[in-house]
Structures are given as C-alpha cells and as structure tokens.
Amino acid sequence: MNVASGRRGTYKPGRIRDRNLESIIYAAEKEFVKNGFRGTTIQTIADRAGLPKSNVHYYFGSKEKLYLAVLNDIMTIWNEQLGLIDDNDDPAVALDRFIQEKIRLSFAYPDASKLFAMEIISGAPYLRPFLQVELRKFASSRAKIIQKWIDKGLMRNVDPMQLIFLIWSSTQHYADFDVQVLSLMKKQKYSDHMIRDISRGVRDMILTGCGLSLPS
Amino acid sequence: MNVASGRRGTYKPGRIRDRNLESIIYAAEKEFVKNGFRGTTIQTIADRAGLPKSNVHYYFGSKEKLYLAVLNDIMTIWNEQLGLIDDNDDPAVALDRFIQEKIRLSFAYPDASKLFAMEIISGAPYLRPFLQVELRKFASSRAKIIQKWIDKGLMRNVDPMQLIFLIWSSTQHYADFDVQVLSLMKKQKYSDHMIRDISRGVRDMILTGCGLSLPS
DNA sequence: GTCTATATCCGGATAGAC
DNA sequence: GTCTATCCGGATATAGAC
Numbered sequence: 001m002n003v004a005s006g007r008r009g010t011y012k013p014g015r016i017r018d019r020n021l022e023s024i025i026y027a028a029e030k031e032f033v034k035n036g037f038r039g040t041t042i043q044t045i046a047d048r049a050g051l052p053k054s055n056v057h058y059y060f061g062s063k064e065k066l067y068l069a070v071l072n073d074i075m076t077i078w079n080e081q082l083g084l085i086d087d088n089d090d091p092a093v094a095l096d097r098f099i100q101e102k103i104r105l106s107f108a109y110p111d112a113s114k115l116f117a118m119e120i121i122s123g124a125p126y127l128r129p130f131l132q133v134e135l136r137k138f139a140s141s142r143a144k145i146i147q148k149w150i151d152k153g154l155m156r157n158v159d160p161m162q163l164i165f166l167i168w169s170s171t172q173h174y175a176d177f178d179v180q181v182l183s184l185m186k187k188q189k190y191s192d193h194m195i196r197d198i199s200r201g202v203r204d205m206i207l208t209g210c211g212l213s214l215p216s
Numbered sequence: 217m218n219v220a221s222g223r224r225g226t227y228k229p230g231r232i233r234d235r236n237l238e239s240i241i242y243a244a245e246k247e248f249v250k251n252g253f254r255g256t257t258i259q260t261i262a263d264r265a266g267l268p269k270s271n272v273h274y275y276f277g278s279k280e281k282l283y284l285a286v287l288n289d290i291m292t293i294w295n296e297q298l299g300l301i302d303d304n305d306d307p308a309v310a311l312d313r314f315i316q317e318k319i320r321l322s323f324a325y326p327d328a329s330k331l332f333a334m335e336i337i338s339g340a341p342y343l344r345p346f347l348q349v350e351l352r353k354f355a356s357s358r359a360k361i362i363q364k365w366i367d368k369g370l371m372r373n374v375d376p377m378q379l380i381f382l383i384w385s386s387t388q389h390y391a392d393f394d395v396q397v398l399s400l401m402k403k404q405k406y407s408d409h410m411i412r413d414i415s416r417g418v419r420d421m422i423l424t425g426c427g428l429s430l431p432s
Numbered sequence: 433g434t435c436t437a438t439a440t441c442c443g444g445a446t447a448g449a450c
Numbered sequence: 451g452t453c454t455a456t457c458c459g460g461a462t463a464t465a466g467a468c
Contacts, residue, residue, distance in 0.1 A: 017451090034338050038255025041443060052453050057445065114337050117392075121330050121337075122250050124395045131399040139400050156424065162417040165397065166386050173385035176333075179340045181381065183347040184355050201378040208372065209425035233433090257461065268435050273463065435468080442461075449454075 017059075023049040024056055029070050033114045036122070037067055071119065071126060074112040077105065079134075087145040091155050092212040094145075099167055099203050106175035107195055113175040139164055156211035163210065170202050233275075239265040240272055245286050249330045252338070253283055287335065287342060290328040293321065295350075303361040307371050308428040310361075315383055315419050322391035323411055329391040355380055372427035379426065386418050 027048035031040045042063055046053040060066040085094045106113050119127050139161065146160035174181055174190075182189065207213060243264035247256045258279055262269040276282040301310045322329050335343050355377065362376035390397055390406075398405065423429060 036252025036255045036334075036338070039252045040254075042445090043443080053444090054446085054453060055451095058452075061445095063444070117337055118252075118334060120396050121333055121392050122252070124399075128395070128399070131396055135396070136400055136402075158421060159413065159417050161401065162414065162421070165389055165393075166418070166421060169385040169389035169393075170382050173381055176337050177385075179344075180336050180347055180351070183340075183344070184352055185377065186352075197375070198378065201375050202382070205374060205378070205382060205425040206421075208427070209421040211424065258463090259461080269462095270435060270464085274434070277463095279462070433468105435466105437465085437467090439464080440462090443459085444457105445459105446457080447455085450452080 020049070020051060020055065021059055024051065024059060024066070025070055025073055028066055029073075029111050029115055032067065032070060033111050033118065036118060037063075042066075068126060070115065074109075074116055075130065075134075077109055077112055078116075085142050085145050087148050090215065091146075091149040091210070092207055092214050095167075095207060095210070095212070096203055096214060099171060099206060100199060102167060102171040103174070103195075103199050103202065106171050107190065110175040110178060113172055117172065117176045156209075158210060163206075166209075167206060170206070174198055236265070236267060236271065237275055240267065240275060240282070241286055241289055244282055245289075245327050245331055248283065248286060249327050249334065252334060253279075258282075284342060286331065290325075290332055291346065291350075293325055293328055294332075301358055301361055303364050306431065307362075307365040307426070308423055308430050311383075311423060311426070311428070312419055312430060315387060315422060316415060318383060318387040319390070319411075319415050319418065322387055323406065326391040326394060329388055333388065333392045372425075374426060379422075382425075383422060386422070390414055 024045065028040075028045045031045050031048060034040070035044075040063075042056050043053050045066075046056050049056075056066065060069060085098055089097075116127075119125075120131075124131060142164060143160035146155075146158075146163060149155050150157050150160070178190070185194075187194070240261065244256075244261045247261050247264060250256070251260075256279075258272050259269050261282075262272050265272075272282065276285060301314055305313075332343075335341075336347075340347060358380060359376035362371075362374075362379060365371050366373050366376070394406070401410075403410070
C-alpha cells in the first residue's frame with residue numbers, strides 16, 4: 001500500500017487528471033446528445049468514461065457545471081473559424097472558404113454540432129448570453145461585409161442574414177441529421193467521397209444562388 | 217354527489233375525453249421539446265395540461281406511449297404535404313409550391329418541427345422505422361422527378377437528394393432555431409412581414425441555385 | 433371515469449474511508 | 451487524490467377510494 005501510494009508520486013502531476021477530464025467531457029458530450037441535459041445521468045457518463053460516478057463530481061462539482069464545460073469546449077472549436085471572411089476578398093472565394101470550413105467542422109465534430117443544435121432547439125437555456133453577445137457581433141459584422149459586396153454589384157441582391165442562415169443550416173444539416181441523411185442514402189457512415197460530393201454540391205448551389213462562380 | 221355524477225351523463229360521451237387527450241398531447245409536445253424524452257416528467261405535462269398526474273397514465277398508459285402518440289400526431293401533419301410535386305409541372309412552379317408549403321408548416325407548427333429534429337439528432341430511437349420506410353419512399357420518388365427535369369434540360373444539373381436536403385434544412389432552420397434567428401434579428405417573435413420576406417428569400421435563393429426562375 | 437395515496441426505484445450530491 | 455456508502459428528493463407507475 002505504501003508502495004502503491006508512493007508510485008503515484010512518480011507520475012507527472014496532472015497527467016491522469018488531464019486524461020480523466022478529457023474522457024469525461026468526451027463521454028458527457030455523447031450522452032447529452034443522446035438524452036438531453038436532464039435525461040442524462042452522471043452514472044452513464046461515468047460508465048462511458050470508465051470511471052466511478054463520484055469522480056465526475058470530484059472533477060466538475062455538478063452536472064450543470066459539467067454541461068457548461070462541454071458547451072464551452074464546443075464554443076472554442078466554433079470560435080476557431082470566426083475570422084474567415086474578409087471584405088477585400090472576392091465574394092466567391094471568401095464564401096467558398098467559409099462554406100468549406102463550416103462543412104469540415106460539421107464532419108469533424110458532429111457531436112459538437114448536435115449538442116449545440118439541441119441546446120438552441122430546446123430554448124437555449126444556457127447559451128442565450130452567447131447568442132446575444134458573441135454570435136450577434138459575429139453575424140452582424142459578416143452581414144455588413146456581404147452587404148458591401150452587394151452594394152459594389154459583385155453579387156446578387158440577397159438578404160445578408162438570410163444568406164448566413166442558409167449557409168449555417170445547409171452545412172449543419174449533414175452533421176445534425178446524419179441518421180436521416182444516411183438512412184435515405186442507404187449508407188452506414190459518410191465516406192470521404194460522399195463528403196467531397198456534399199461539399200461541392202452545397203458550395204455550388206449557394207454560389208449559384210448568389211449569382212457567383214469561382215474563378216478558374 | 218348523485219346530482220354531480222348524474223350531470224356527467226348529460227355531457228356528450230367523449231367530449232371531455234377528447235379535450236383532455238388533446239391538451240395532454242399539446243402539453244407533452246412542448247415539454248418534450250424543452251427537456252427531451254427522458255428529461256420530461258409526467259408531472260410537468262399534467263400541470264401544463266391542468267390535469268392530475270394519473271390522468272395522463274390513465275389516458276396513455278405510459279410515458280413512452282404518450283411520446284409515440286405525440287410523434288404520430290406530428291407525422292400526420294407531415295404526411296399532409298407529401299404529395300406536392302408532380303413531374304408534369306414546371307420545375308420552378310413545383311419547387312416553389314413545395315418550398316412555400318414547407319415554410320408554412322414550419323411556422324404553423326414550430327414545436328412539431330422541433331420535436332422531430334430532436335428525435336433525429338438524438339439518434340432517432342423511435343423514428344428509425346419511419347425514416348427507413350415512408351420517408352425513404354417519399355424522398356426517392358421526389359428525387360426521381362427532379363432527375364427527370366434535369367434530364368429534360370429544364371434545370372441545372374444538381375444532385376436531387378442534395379436539393380431535397382437543402383430545402384428541408386433551410387426551411388426548418390427558421391422553426392427549429394427560432395431562438396437563434398430571432399436573437400440575431402433582435403426580434404421577440406416572427407411577424408407576418410418577416411415570414412413573407414423569409415419565404416421569398418429562401419425560394420429565390422434555391423430557384424436561382426437551380427438555374428430556375430418563376431414565370432411571371 | 434377520475435383522482436388520492438403509495439410502492440418502488442433511481443438520480444444527484446456528499447461524507448468519509450482509503 | 452480516489453472510490454464506497456449513503457442521504458434524500460423526485461420519478462414512474464399502480465392500487466384502490468370515490
């Protein structure tokens with residue numbers, strides 16, 4: 001016993017802790033997507049993470065704090081792509097880059113996209129401040145850029161906010177509704193080939209809808 | 217007491233029952249959207265419906281049966297609009313009608329749309345059979361019609377399934393993510409004017425994306 | 433047909449052993 | 451730092467009074 005407790009000292013402090021934190025967050029994300037905040041039990045999260053239930057309380061204090069930690073993780077991923085449009089760019093190039101990046105994130109982190117969607121659909125009880133501050137700032141600055149392109153006659157006269165919503169909805173759809181999409185396509189999972197097809201299709205449809213085409 | 221129980225006989229049999237069934241389903245839909253299936257308690261449903269808890273059990277037997285009844289109600293609404301494309305129509309006219317009807321339903325029954333979305337996002341534990349049978353049949357028949365239009369050179373060469381997904385996602389977005397959309401537009405609720413704008417915008421964007429325009 | 437009372441179980445959270 | 455044992459509130463469901 002002395003030996004065992006002594007060995008703990010030989011581990012880099014924080015190693016186990018970091019590993020546990022990460023596996024709990026990962027497990028929590030999956031469970032919250034499946035059952036929602038209230039419907040998820042700490043026991044199933046702990047089971048999925050391979051830890052005893054009280055470890056989760058030890059690391060995160062409460063279910064609500066854990067949920068917020070998961071959302072925070074997701075918002076971090078999200079924020080990585082917030083700086084992607086520049087109004088000096090050609091609109092077709094800039095929109096293409098934005099759409100491709102959004103699709104890449106959707107396929108790379110489908111559970112993040114799903115949990116965000118569920119939170120908004122169920123009334124955004126935890127993300128309302130984020131919507132009203134960061135997201136509003138982001139959306140209105142991008143809308144202004146799009147409006148400038150329209151004013152310069154570089155693209156069709158569309159409502160900029162509607163264009164943003166269209167990009168968001170059409171790209172997220174493949175992550176959030178993957179069960180439906182895959183079922184209708186009679187596939188088990190997305191292949192690289194499908195992802196490329198989808199990527200191209202969404203991009204072409206939206207650019208064409210804006211009266212744009214990529215410079216070749 | 218005899219008088220009271222006697223009066224019951226003067227009510228049309230089924231009247232109270234029908235009213236109660238309806239208000240329970242209505243209340244359940246709202247609660248399931250807010251908290252998911254597991255996170256919803258029968259007590260809150262009963263409170264919202266203005267009935268004692270055991271009445272819910274009396275009418276529906278179990279929480280799961282109630283959930284299925286709600287989903288069934290939603291699928292009925294959904295099926296009302298399943299027959300809306302005809303391949304003899306002009307594609308612009310037919311797609312316009314389909315999009316308008318989808319948007320109308322989204323704004324008329326936002327909770328139905330939301331609950332459907334949550335069910336799919338969380339893995340479609342109850343609607344998987346529906347996806348694999350009815351919805352697959354519907355989608356592939358519509359895809360065939362779109363493909364015929366393309367073959368006849370009536371519209372741009374797009375992936376028909378992708379077009380269907382684009383219509384679904386862009387129209388549902390305004391119902392499912394209403395909290396986000398309204399927050400970004402700094403509005404409390406959708407006005408008739410906004411709905412018309414959105415309707416036109418989505419329609420124009422998708423038709424233009426398909427290389428179509430409505431006959432004037 | 434309707435509601436009150438209750439049985440049974442399970443969840444989140446904590447205290448305290450190790 | 452980690453896990454076992456436990457408290458307590460609240461959930462579904464039912465039995466039975468009215």
